[in-house]
Amino acid sequence: MLKTYKFRTALFFLVFWGVIYGTASLRAESTKDKVDAMQEQLNQLTSAVQRLQSTVDSKFGLLQHLVEQTADNANRMTTTVDALQQKINAQSEALGGKLDTSSGQMQSLNDSVDELKSRMSKLDKSIQDLQNQLQNVQNPSVGGGGQQPGAGASPMPAPGAGAQGVVPNGPGGGQAPPLQETYQAGLRDYNSARYEVAAGEFHDVLTYYPQDDLAGNAQFYLGEIAYKQNDYAGAVKAYNVVLENFGGSPKAAAAQLHKGLALINSGKRDAGIHELRALIQRHPQTPEATQARAKLNAMGIRIVAKAP
Numbered sequence: 001m002l003k004t005y006k007f008r009t010a011l012f013f014l015v016f017w018g019v020i021y022g023t024a025s026l027r028a029e030s031t032k033d034k035v036d037a038m039q040e041q042l043n044q045l046t047s048a049v050q051r052l053q054s055t056v057d058s059k060f061g062l063l064q065h066l067v068e069q070t071a072d073n074a075n076r077m078t079t080t081v082d083a084l085q086q087k088i089n090a091q092s093e094a095l096g097g098k099l100d101t102s103s104g105q106m107q108s109l110n111d112s113v114d115e116l117k118s119r120m121s122k123l124d125k126s127i128q129d130l131q132n133q134l135q136n137v138q139n140p141s142v143g144g145g146g147q148q149p150g151a152g153a154s155p156m157p158a159p160g161a162g163a164q165g166v167v168p169n170g171p172g173g174g175q176a177p178p179l180q181e182t183y184q185a186g187l188r189d190y191n192s193a194r195y196e197v198a199a200g201e202f203h204d205v206l207t208y209y210p211q212d213d214l215a216g217n218a219q220f221y222l223g224e225i226a227y228k229q230n231d232y233a234g235a236v237k238a239y240n241v242v243l244e245n246f247g248g249s250p251k252a253a254a255a256q257l258h259k260g261l262a263l264i265n266s267g268k269r270d271a272g273i274h275e276l277r278a279l280i281q282r283h284p285q286t287p288e289a290t291q292a293r294a295k296l297n298a299m300g301i302r303i304v305a306k307a308p
Contacts, residue, residue, distance in 0.1 A: 091298075176208035183214050186221065195225045216242055216249030227258060232266035235259070253279065253288040260292065264299075273301060 186201035202218035202225075209215055223238030239259035242251055249255075256279040264272030276292040280303065283289050293303045 177204055179205065179209050179212060179214060182208075183218060186218065190221055190225065193228075195228060199225050213249070216246030217251055219246060220249070220251035220255050223255060223258065227262055230265075232262040235262045236266075253283040253286045256282070257288040257292055261295070264295075273299075277303075 182201050182204050186198045186205065189195075189198035189201060199222060202221050205212070205218035206215050206222075219238060219242050223235045223242065226232075226234035226238055236259055239255040239262070242249060242255035243259070246252065256275060260272045260275035260279065262272075263269075263275060273296065276296055279292050280289045296303045
């Protein structure tokens with residue numbers, strides 16, 4: 001009986017520990033599976049992070065390359081723009097110099113034409129006076145008892161003389177210098193860059209012959225002398241006198257052109273542009289208007305040339 005009890009007790013403990021061990025084994029295997037599964041997920045997550053990091057690094061490298069390439073292109077574009085701007089400035093300066101040279105040549109040509117016109121006008125007047133004298137000789141008055149050829153004829157006025165056929169007196173009562181010789185001397189001295197001497201001769205023309213056609217030319221060259229000496233304010237004043245007092249002078253268009261250029265050179269850009277526009281509107285078909293359009297175009301101000 002006792003043996004049976006001991007056997008049952010031992011069997012009970014054996015079964016109990018077997019159950020405990022089996023449960024522990026199952027729990028251990030379940031925990032290991034969970035740990036293995038978590039380790040696998042961690043490995044996968046680590047691999048995904050590494051791939052993502054690799055992708056980010058690749059994209060960042062590409063982006064950095066694009067940024068560097070864009071910066072290089074921007075630098076090259078800036079260099080190109082600077083070079084183009086310098087080229088445009090150089091061309092503008094060269095064009096301005098050509099315009100000034102061309103303007104000077106045109107002025108010399110205009111002077112020659114004006115002088116020729118003046119001489120032709122005086123020659124026509126002399127021929128007319130001679131014809132009148134011949135008619136008086138050929139048709140003497142009946143009551144005068146007849147005149148000998150050339151006896152009562154009035155002398156022909158000398159070229160450059162005043163309205164009465166003699167050189168007019170100056171403001172102080174002295175004899176005035178001859179007009180043509182004084183004006184031509186002023187031109188020669190101006191072209192030889194003897195500006196002070198030329199200014200005095202042009203002032204003599206204005207002082208003694210203020211109503212003559214050459215007075216407007218002399219006033220214009222006073223402005224040219226100031227312009228050549230970079231006295232732009234003085235040049236503008238002289239050109240204004242031409243435009244106000246000698247509006248019908250052949251130098252009026254040139255005076256307005258050079259007034260506009262003097263204003264631009266003195267920093268008064270808007271006033272100079274306004275003057276050039278006014279010249280184009282007032283004298284649209286003149287060479288000076290063509291030069292004004294070229295100057296405005298060189299400054300980036302588009303002026304469409306009018307059809308002739």
